[in-house]
Amino acid sequence: MYVPTSFRIDDHGILLDFVERHAFATVVSIRDNVPFASHIPLVLDRSANVLLGHMARANPQWKHFETGDEILSIFTGPHAYVSPSWYVDSPAVPTWNYATVHVYGLPRLISSERTAEAVDTLVRKYEDHRETPWPNVLPDEFRRRMLSAIVGFEIPITRIEGKFKLGQNRSAEDQAGMLQGLRKDGPEAMALADFIDRNGYGA
DSSP, X not given: OOOOGGGEEOOHHHHHHHHHHSOEEEEEXXXXXXXXXXXXXXXXXXXXXXXXXXXXXXXXXXHHTTSOOOEEEXXXXXEEEXXXXXXXXXXXXXXXXXXXXXXXXXXXXXXXXXXXXXXXXXXXXXXXXXXXXXXOOOXXXXXXXXXXXXXXXXXXXXXXEEEEESSTTSOHHHHHHHHHHHTTSOHHHHHHHHHHHHTTOOO
């Protein structure tokens, strides 16, 4: 990924926090010189420095994981169009601001028992905070059939890089104008403005 210095994030903790918060990933592998991508949630195990996931057994990508080749998982956060009309300094051009983290690793398949544990971990992550969480209780035969239809894997992280393109290369006045414009430009733009404020990148 091309990352200008002003947009590069080197803090490992910030990058892992981002992966946990924006866990729906694009997983990219190469087979016979052809790229292949799947869109799936991944769970970060910080203690082991691995990503855990599963995909349908009918998805051919899991077979790529047996080759020993590195794959790329892309985690994307808020993003939005930025109008030059929001800037004080001119001339200026339109741009698109966003936050993304790329994670590289050598994937490996995991046992059926560990796959079941990974699925349960994923369910807990998205259910436990709910007022009435789904209890993850299924008839034994149904659960066995569902688990037999997926393949679990883990990706030990070998490299991670982050790019938060949030207007850091603009003046404080332009950054303030950008935030004001984003907050009036719809829910996606508002989410980007909130991300900028939450992470301390605002002017």
